[in-house]
Amino acid sequence: MLLGATILCFLVLLALLADRLGNRVWHGGSDRVFYRCEACDLRYPRRDVAGASRATCPAGHPVVLERSHGGAGAVVIFVCLGFLAVATALMATGIVPY
Secondary structure, eight states: OHHHHHHHHHHHHHHHHHHHHHHHHHTTTOSOOEEEETTTTEEEEGGGSOTTTTOBOTTSOBOEEOOOOOHHHHHHHHHHHHHHHHHHHHHHHTSSOO
16 A cells, blocks of 8 residues: 555656746746736736737736745655655555565
8 A cells, every 4th residue: 555655756746846947947937937817817928918018908908927825746756755754654664565
């Protein structure tokens, strides 16, 4: 049972790391990829809002750079790493059988 949970945790960790690194690889190293229109409650990709002179949505509202939400992802990555470390130690010492 612990072996299955360890494998699942490893796969979740890989997905989280791919999500974090993919943002840097595919979007030019920038965490902030979207502009947000508060009035319309919509997000627009950075390439659709060109330059500071045209920082408005199609409806004419001003848009702002969306803030990064990276805190929760980092916490889950470290929780997965901690679980993997404890599970590996328990299985290596023989306290918990595979």
